[in-house]
Amino acid sequence: MASDTPGRMVTLGADAPDGGGPSPELYRRIEGRLSYPTDLLDIPGLLQGAILRSEYAHARLLRVDASRARDMPGVHAVVTADDVPGLNRFGIVVRDQPVFCEDRVRYEGDAIAAVAVDTRAQARAALAAVEVAYEPLSLVTDPMTAEQQVPLHEGGNLLAQETFHRGDPEQAFAACAVVVEHDYRTPRQMHAFMETEGGIAIPDDAGGVHFRVGCQSGHRDAEQLADILALAPGQVTVEAMATGGAFGGKDELTVQPAAGILALKTGCPVMIHLDRFESCRAGMKRHPVTARMTTGCDADGRLLAHRVEAVLDTGAYASLGPAVLENFLDHASAPLYRIGAYAVSGRLVYTNNGVCGAFRGFGGNQATFAVESQLDALARELGLCPRELRRINLRSVDEPGSRHQPVRWTAPPVQVLRKAQASSLWSPETVPRGRWLTGTGMAMGAQGNGLGDGLPDAGGGRISLSREGRVRVEFGFSDYGQNIGEAITHSVCAVLGCQGSDVEVMLGHSRGPDSGPTSASRSSVLVHGVLAGMLPRWMEAVRCQAAELTGYPGDDLAHGPGGVFHQGRQVLSYRELAEHGRREAMVADARQDFPVAPGQDHPVGRYLQLQIATVARVMVDRLTGRVRVTDLHHITAAGRVIYPPGYLGQIEGAAVMGLGMTLTEDMPAEEGRLRRDNLDQYLIPTFHDAPTQRVDVLDGTPEDDPFPVRGVGELGIEAVAPAITAAIEAATGVRIRTLPVDPGVLLTAIHVRETAS
The missing domain is CATH 3.30.365.10 (Aldehyde oxidase/xanthine dehydrogenase, molybdopterin binding domain)
Structure with missing residues (x-):
């Protein structure tokens, strides 16, 4: 990719790529109806x-x-x-x-x-x-x-x-x-x-x-x-x-x-x-x-x-x-x-x-x-x-990483910066100077996928046909709200041309495929690679079974909603295939090592790199020193978006965790005892504290890129704290370097600065 290759800019929630809305399971989770252990x-x-x-x-x-x-x-x-x-x-x-x-x-x-x-x-x-x-x-x-x-x-x-x-x-x-x-x-x-x-x-x-x-x-x-x-x-x-x-x-x-x-x-x-x-x-x-x-x-x-x-x-x-x-x-x-x-x-x-x-x-x-x-x-x-x-x-996409390792960006870093510079949050604030001081700041961040430094990092999966006639996809990853099941379903449907109801995703069982830990933003990369390895083989195996049952040539058969089609007409449903075909012949497995930098005896760092620029706007109360973050604008370069609601939720959710780390969350220890024992003392951000967020995706991923998908579970938290503290400095002239921001310390510094001026 040339250093000035233009990337497509997508604002999630506005002109998001096709991908459908939230899944029924997501609604069950939000409404408290999803069963936990x-x-x-x-x-x-x-x-x-x-x-x-x-x-x-x-x-x-x-x-x-x-x-x-x-x-x-x-x-x-x-x-x-x-x-x-x-x-x-x-x-x-x-x-x-x-x-x-x-x-x-x-x-x-x-x-x-x-x-x-x-x-x-x-x-x-x-x-x-x-x-x-x-x-x-x-x-x-x-x-x-x-x-x-x-x-x-x-x-x-x-x-x-x-x-x-x-x-x-x-x-x-x-x-x-x-x-x-x-x-x-x-x-x-x-x-x-x-x-x-x-x-x-x-x-x-x-x-x-x-x-x-x-x-x-x-x-x-x-x-x-x-x-x-x-x-x-x-x-x-x-x-x-x-x-x-x-x-x-x-x-x-x-x-x-x-x-x-x-x-x-x-x-x-x-x-x-x-x-x-x-x-x-x-x-x-x-x-x-x-x-x-x-x-x-x-x-x-x-x-x-x-x-x-x-x-x-x-x-x-x-x-x-x-x-x-x-x-x-x-x-x-x-x-x-x-x-x-x-x-x-x-x-x-x-x-x-x-x-x-x-x-x-x-x-x-x-x-x-x-x-x-x-x-x-x-x-x-x-x-x-x-x-x-x-x-x-800023490095160009052709340069090695900070540890001289090859790295693979999804867009030139300078383009991410330019998009951040163009954010509407830089426009003049409308709040008159008085009790509330307003300011805008930004920061950039990079996040790699995978365990890194050449550590053993592989994962596998399996696809089969269940007795009930559903396309069963198995991975060892755990589901703890990161939308991995929805992303897998969407990817399978995109290839098979089927519906979400045709797919059954099974996750996290130690008797199933070992996909490695659900950590280090690695699951999306491995899911994409493993599916790419086993879906074509499974589709061919199913066509062979369908050919035996129908008499049609396998090359003339195609997958579609609910089953197998010949010249646009369904000739076998997946349920009929499960009942009359040999299900043991319709199984495909694949395993993949996590991508690491090529040409090295012992890889260092992380090969697949993601970027984010976060622009923050804050209001600082001159009477109390309290900080309110009103807006966060994230420009991300993290490869192709497979499931837009999941991508948006990961970036926004991680950013709110970063907001808590920056402004309110701390578990101090005194004489070896942690001083907070419940959420009435340990203050996490609530809906009232959550800012308006916008997530833009800069995607310059070529169609033939071997690693078009990256994991974004950690990216959203990367640059939040320095963006907020930069915005506080723009509002007050005071730079905070100890987190979370102490309102008393900030208020004292503001008064000292104003008195000195």
């Missing part, structure tokens, strides 16, 4: 499970006595570390988190015991009867000094350290005309999904366990659970059911180990469902980041040097922290911009401050907040328009 209350013999969690953020366990609890009415089982049949550890990257603590607790949500009872009231009483003796230990709460404190794990409190390096930064800084250095802090954000962590473990007659849970990878969960339960892999089945939100917070095991042990112990199905208080206390959070960035340019605004020193607080256990660190550093190297030399380093440390792991954006949006703020600071020092500074430094 924790709604399955009519299973015969179902017991209620509950987990006893630590009272301390760091302590030695001297004694755990569950004898009194075991004798209480309604109690079927009480289990502790002694009852774990197999490996008493789990973790996606490092298996360092105990199912039940044996000798030490490392955060106040650590699990010590679990009970299976008849009622929730009995669960509360039984947990209270478990006697635990603690010896409090010194706390590790400051990530900046964690490495010098008492070690929480063997090997110390430095879990991971990494540096990306290019050129000689010190020599490059010496040649800079302008250098800016600032500290940035981002919060510990909570996922706040509609359905908190929960699920059911159902024992079978052969000593195995079937899990119906909200999770993000049924296959990966099944592998870990088999080790914990000391079962053969085939004895553990995980059904990742439709889930009320995940965003990374259900990537790691949550309630499954405790529920599985209780199910084996009692021989009964056991449900564990965390209430909001327990989810706030024990659930996964976004990594808080403290970063110092130093960036320099020449007198014309060309970026010459960049240095980053960051510390990420992973909390008590690793989870996906090492991968988050890698992605943070990848984004901190400013992948959209040319920089002569850089040294980007980060440390990931253990503390007693809860547990942090995967979260939408995966470290990228924290880095982008700082990088984009640095560019605005340089522009201000140079007296240059921030948009012009970006134009000067």
Whole structure:
């Protein structure tokens, strides 16, 4: 693609490409009629499970006595570390988190015991009867000094350290005309999904366990659970059911180990469902980041040097922290911009401050907040328009990425910038200056698809004909509201020429195809590639069966609504094919490695890149310091739009999560205790806070592009925070570098600035 190839601009919600409206399942989800795992209350013999969690953020366990609890009415089982049949550890990257603590607790949500009872009231009483003796230990709460404190794990409190390096930064800084250095802090954000962590473990007659849970990878969960339960892999089945939100917070095991042990112990199905208080206390959070960035340019605004020193607080256990660190550093190297030399380093440390792991954006949006703020600071020092500074430094589509890896953009970055410059939000504000100060700002961001850095990243699928005569499409991906089922249905219908009612999508079953985790915005890419590999073979197999049954030549048959057609007339319905044909002959499988940069021994970074420019308009109250975001305009370059309602929902929904991270959401820790325990204290944006949003799609994807579809689940959050803080600066002259924006701090800074002027 040439650097100035024009792209088609589409405004979703206005002239959106054909794709139909929201699906019936989406309406069921919105109206609260979609069944989640924790709604399955009519299973015969179902017991209620509950987990006893630590009272301390760091302590030695001297004694755990569950004898009194075991004798209480309604109690079927009480289990502790002694009852774990197999490996008493789990973790996606490092298996360092105990199912039940044996000798030490490392955060106040650590699990010590679990009970299976008849009622929730009995669960509360039984947990209270478990006697635990603690010896409090010194706390590790400051990530900046964690490495010098008492070690929480063997090997110390430095879990991971990494540096990306290019050129000689010190020599490059010496040649800079302008250098800016600032500290940035981002919060510990909570996922706040509609359905908190929960699920059911159902024992079978052969000593195995079937899990119906909200999770993000049924296959990966099944592998870990088999080790914990000391079962053969085939004895553990995980059904990742439709889930009320995940965003990374259900990537790691949550309630499954405790529920599985209780199910084996009692021989009964056991449900564990965390209430909001327990989810706030024990659930996964976004990594808080403290970063110092130093960036320099020449007198014309060309970026010459960049240095980053960051510390990420992973909390008590690793989870996906090492991968988050890698992605943070990848984004901190400013992948959209040319920089002569850089040294980007980060440390990931253990503390007693809860547990942090995967979260939408995966470290990228924290880095982008700082990088984009640095560019605005340089522009201000140079007296240059921030948009012009970006134009000067944006990469072309023909250049390698910031880590010298080949990258594949869907549109030239400069075109995305031009569309942002043309946004109507730059027009003069109509609110008279007085109590409310108004301003507009923008930021850009890049987001890659896939696990990155050459990690094993493949996925598969299967297509067949069900007994009822529906086109059954199976993938291992989980459905937690990202419209993947609708996107699959739309893609299949577009190829077969059939109707949505002809298609049956089955997702998230560990006995089905392994598609890998539903994370890293990878599912859309793999769905498109796998469908392209298996649909033609399946269509040919069906035509062969239809030819045997009808006598018509297979080459003269075609797929259409409800079945197979000859010269425009249906000759067999899919139901008739299922009844009279050989269904085992009408099955096709495909598997694909996730696309990585070609021609490298060990790929680094992410090959498939997406872009976004977000323009924000804000109003700042001069009496309270409160900020209201009135408008967000997103210009996206993320490949071909397959399902417009899903694309729009992903961008807008992610942006609202970014709005919360920027203005209201934080889970501060004090002496190892998280200070918010419910949504009346932890403030997520409501409909009242949601701004008017517009999403434009810049698509210059050629028809013969081998990777025309990208995943946009994380793209919408990428540039929201720096766009809002840029708009606040335009309104007030004050730049905020610590999130969420503190109204008191902002108000004081406004008054100081106004007094000085």
